[in-house]
Amino acid sequence: MTMSENTYTLAELAQRFGLQASGDPQTRVDGVCSLLPGRAGALSFLSNPRYRAQLAQTQASIVIVKPGDAAELRGAGLIAADPYLAYARVAALFDPEREFAPGISANAAVAQDAQLGEGCYVGPAAVIEAGATLGAGVYVGPGCVIGRDARIGAGTRLVAQAHVGARVQLGERCLVQPGAVIGARGFGNALGPKGWEAVPQLGSVRIGNDVEIGAGTCIDRGTIEDTVIEDGVRLDNLIQIAHNCRIGAHTAIAACTGIAGSTVIGRRCMIGGAVGINGHIEISDDVILLAGAMVTNSIKERGAYGSAPPLEPAQDWRKTVARLRRLGRMDERLRVVESQLREAQGNKSNDDPDSF
Template sequence: MTVRLGELAKSFGLDMQGDPETQITGVCTLQPGKPGCIGFVAHPKYRSQLNATLASAVIVTPAVAGDYAGNALIARDPNLAFARVATRFDDEPKVCGGVHASAVVDPSAEVAGSAWIGPNAVVEAGAVIGERVSVGAACVVSRNAVLGEDTRLEARVWVGRRCVLGAHCRVHPGAVIGSRGFGNVQSAEGWVAVPQLGAVRIGDDVEIGANTTIDRGAIDDTVIGSGVKLDNQIQVAHNVHIGDHTAIAACVGIAGSTRIGQRCLIGGGCGINGHLVIGDDVIILGFAMVTKSLPNAGQYGSGMPVEPAREWRRTVARLRRLKSQEARLRALEHILQIDSGENGDDTGEPDLA
């Protein structure tokens, strides 16, 4: 696809400088850049690379545009503008309706004529497949599950019974939606499995990463709000609620019945305990361990940053000595309090004279 720079500016409501007839065939990084493509500068530290780029145009802030003589689209948020411009060059094929010869579709399933059911996919009884939905190779859509319009399942996605995905969702390979929640009760004879009678309800415009698992609810449903973005290899346990437009990076584990608010940002590798409440607009830094509720907006973290092994061993040694040092400190405080009382000091402070 080839688009004129002026056309891109008009399509996305951006100001421009330079030649509007410049032909753009794709997007590229700033360095080294690529002739015929458009890059972007979002952070001041990359500003020095601007004059050396081979890109035919760049997306920059108004401040940067003033110091640059080349072709540019001007945006207050170059990251966002670049993301939108890049959609014009996305070569992902559009959905063409049909059912592959190797697919198995139950006669009672409702499949829109514009939907695609791929090779070796299975659509069980009572399932509803909306307009322009794509069900990729070897996917399973279990009985009475619902996929909203324009939703796309990549290869080998499993959707459990009665689970509902809204419109414009995208689920990447290997994801599991509606697996049995981890509900067990201990008895004298061993563990007794608790039936997981709920389902999973997912809103519109949700993205679910590869090999991410969302468990079905024990009684009520597990709920994922609209606009939520889940990275790869995330575990969402039964009865978790995730609010609209929250984004969660890879390898996060969320235990059962925790409620996460809207517009939260959760860094990779975090562990979140069960039955907690995390409020709206909370940011949790990567590798944090969340063991208590965080009802108020703000940034939270608990992971220790990496350091040279020798320094790390010293830190661990200090941590191990804390208990004995605390006991010694308490003993000293007790002695000082006794001495203070004997000296008649009403302030409670030790007499250091």
């Protein structure tokens, strides 16, 4: 439940977002709320028809609904083809973090030859190394590190404590959450006579426009060429994207997913949480991977895929584990039974030719 200093009337919101209004145009809201219980003076939305009955109970002053649900409104409403999307846009008015005062904090460390566009902010304890270039209106939150010769597009926001490695390129209007690490060394090692030797990772990371990178998410630099994240990709927290990967535009990946090196993922994929994806494979456009899936081979056709086994009470699960170990034995037993039956039928046939 959020309140803001800004308030808006139904009429203002309808006009600003091109939506049809229903009810008193002077209805005023100062923030957003859940549909239930709702809050007088706040705005909510109804997207899932399953919750339609809540329209009669909510205390929200304005609710965004689909055209088909408008008749159920008790108070004021806004009519939108996609209420969730309309809500997203309206709610942004109440986001206290959308504005900042430009400037460079006293104890930021900005290299003399770094280039900052107009209206940038650099927070305390942030570091911008030599040769880095920032577009207009870039927000570099406290504790961020921008490496040598990195390039960050206009309007991108690094919330705090993020790492942008040397030569990494970030597009415009990106959002990078705390603890994200973009451009660490890829995990390339060659076995020498005395142990592993590091294979230099001389590529970088190239990130498109409008990309979101979650907290603690790591995107490694490429070995020779760049690791590439295309426009509009959304990455949740604690994701690993290894060197030389390419993630197609508008693909969304949920938390705790790991993608091994040199894998290419298509456009508009939706990858559930805790998914593991092997290296050196390709995944088509529009693939959906269910949470917990483990992907070992390329996927050539769009569609949904999964592999996580079912959850069971521990004692049943232990039996399932034992049965999985005996699957081969079970297959064998079935084969024996089949062959006995064939034999029996054969014998029977011999005994009784009329059965044919």
